[in-house]
Amino acid sequence: GENVEQHPSTLSVQEGDSAVIKCTYSDSASNYFPWYKQELGKRPQLIIDIRSNVGEKKDQRIAVTLNKTAKHFSLHITETQPEDSAVYFCAARGRFSGSARQLTFGSGTQLTVLP
């Protein structure tokens, strides 16, 4: 099955700086890569996603890049703000059992934006 590794596990940046979180995946057939933000005590919420036929996607201050050859994808947050502080999870939709596909999540990155 799919295996997703996420780095770093913790990341501290100064307000206004950029933050980058990286994930690698193992299943070359994975076709969908979402990023979720989870604030303390809250549910995970989708912030951006990308499909395997796209190399980059941007939504205001956040962007995701995908390198299918290297099997890695990254989340980029520019001009960070204190409200960006949260745990971020990457995921990959790969083969799970037989022909079924499911999301496999990374272990999470605790992002802290320092004022």
Place this chain on the structure above:
Amino acid sequence: DADVTQTPRNRITKTGKRIMLECSQTKGHDRMYWYRQDPGLGLRLIYYSFDVKDINKGEISDGYSVSRQAQAKFSLSLESAIPNQTALYFCATSDGEGTAPYEQYFGPGTRLTVT
């Protein structure tokens, strides 16, 4: 997102007890999921269901069972709870078709403690 609800939100139970966690959704989605979240391990899939008659095991199904009572309801049971099942449990739904077939919407979570 009030469209996916979970009950109870918090539960403390003793080893050996049977416990049921319930999930309801008003999004009209066919696909429903149960995940477990542990610190440093991300979200791991327990069971998933693509419709009322379709139930599938996830990555960590041992010690758990599920019931899909209706399109909108998906319950998770621990037949005989043990302390290492102490975790945060999330229900999620997805459409499976349309413009965002893979996007998963999470419930608020149930914090379960087994003593």
